[in-house]
Amino acid sequence: MSIDVRTPAERDAILADPGFGRHVTDHMVVADWSSTGGWTVPRVTPYGPLTLQPSAAVLHYSQEIFEGLKAYRHADGGIHLFRPERNARRFAASARMLALPELAEQDFLDAVAALLRADHAWVPDGTGERSLYLRPFTVATEPFLGVRAAAEATFAVIGGPAGAYFPGGVTGIGLWVSTEHSRAAPGGTGAAKCGGNYAAGLAAQAEAKARGCDQVLFLDATEHRWLEEAGTMNVVVVTADGTLATPPLGTILDGVTRHSVLTLAPEHGLVPVERPIAIDEVLRGCADGSVTEVFAVGTAAVVTPVTSLVHAGVTTTVGDGAPGPHALAIREHLTDIQYGRAADVHGWMRRVV
Numbered sequence: 088m089s090i091d092v093r094t095p096a097e098r099d100a101i102l103a104d105p106g107f108g109r110h111v112t113d114h115m116v117v118a119d120w121s122s123t124g125g126w127t128v129p130r131v132t133p134y135g136p137l138t139l140q141p142s143a144a145v146l147h148y149s150q151e152i153f154e155g156l157k158a159y160r161h162a163d164g165g166i167h168l169f170r171p172e173r174n175a176r177r178f179a180a181s182a183r184m185l186a187l188p189e190l191a192e193q194d195f196l197d198a199v200a201a202l203l204r205a206d207h208a209w210v211p212d213g214t215g216e217r218s219l220y221l222r223p224f225t226v227a228t229e230p231f232l233g234v235r236a237a238a239e240a241t242f243a244v245i246g247g248p249a250g251a252y253f254p255g256g257v258t259g260i261g262l263w264v265s266t267e268h269s270r271a272a273p274g275g276t277g278a279a280k281c282g283g284n285y286a287a288g289l290a291a292q293a294e295a296k297a298r299g300c301d302q303v304l305f306l307d308a309t310e311h312r313w314l315e316e317a318g319t320m321n322v323v324v325v326t327a328d329g330t331l332a333t334p335p336l337g338t339i340l341d342g343v344t345r346h347s348v349l350t351l352a353p354e355h356g357l358v359p360v361e362r363p364i365a366i367d368e369v370l371r372g373c374a375d376g377s378v379t380e381v382f383a384v385g386t387a388a389v390v391t392p393v394t395s396l397v398h399a400g401v402t403t404t405v406g407d408g409a410p411g412p413h414a415l416a417i418r419e420h421l422t423d424i425q426y427g428r429a430a431d432v433h434g435w436m437r438r439v440v
């Protein structure tokens with residue numbers, strides 16, 4: 088990943104086809120914390136390496152949390168965040184779960200806004216569903232090898248222009264349902280957005296790829312029966328009797344897109360329901376027509392139709408194997424709000440620039 092300052096022409100070439108997670112902007116925001124001094128004032132600096140001691144706690148015990156949110160350029164040139172307060176609140180909750188220092192929600196929002204102001208030229212226009220993906224994170228930096236909550240940490244915000252997370256996403260993805268791997272257990276860190284949760288899912292994710300699927304779908308750790316979440320996104324199921332069902336919170340991420348889709352569901356004639364969903368109900372429902380759609384939702388994934396599920400070596404087609412109408416309509420509805428093409432009746436958008 089380049090850290091040289093790019094010329095405007097180089098930046099425009101990147102913005103034309105950013106991919107996801109390949110490029111970073113010119114700056115970052117950094118603040119340091121110690122148990123004795125608290126937080127320093129966040130500073131905007133050129134993007135560059137962080138200096139860590141080899142004994143820094145994060146390198147040994149994964150004491151780390153992060154967030155993901157997007158900035159959208161509207162037709163008038165203004166740059167808006169989507170429900171950033173929810174990211175700020177979740178970041179603080181993740182900090183508590185990982186015994187990291189909490190950043191005040193307003194300080195989180197101010198740091199994100201400071202990076203956006205410094206790097207506003209990196210926010211693509213809204214065509215092709217491009218945006219600027221922002222990645223706030225906190226790492227435990229105290230150099231020591233004992234196991235305890237670190238007394239020093241660094242918070243930073245970096246960002247990069249983003250296109251679709253799944254290049255073929257709106258045409259549908261396949262999920263491999265793992266009956267062996269678990270992402271999270273009751274009482275664990277499943278609800279935290281922490282690096283360790285994702286690291287623990289990487290072997291399963293690699294297996295999903297090896298089996299020809301785009302991502303893994305995790306089941307609960309106890310019975311390997313109840314849907315949890317996919318590798319990088321929440322999942323929802325649409326039933327023929329008009330519900331939009333999604334697994335309840337607890338061991339899964341409290342996704343901002345998940346919450347937004349539940350809120351939008353009634354506007355699409357669907358009753359939103361948070362309830363345990365058994366994998367056999369989904370597979371049987373796909374076969375007998377009582378489940379009509381499955382889709383994945385997340386900041387990176389937006390709303391991505393799931394068109395096949397592979398479970399115990401058997402492939403089940405969802406619906407007729409094409410993206411379902413509710414997935415497409417809700418995706419369009421959500422992105423129209425995010426890009427300012429539809430009225431923001433829920434008061435979700437925050438203009439920053």
Ligand code: COI
Binds near residue numbers: 154155285386387
């Ligand atoms: C997001 O959707 O923001 C995520 O964090 C998913 C992934 C890129 C880790």
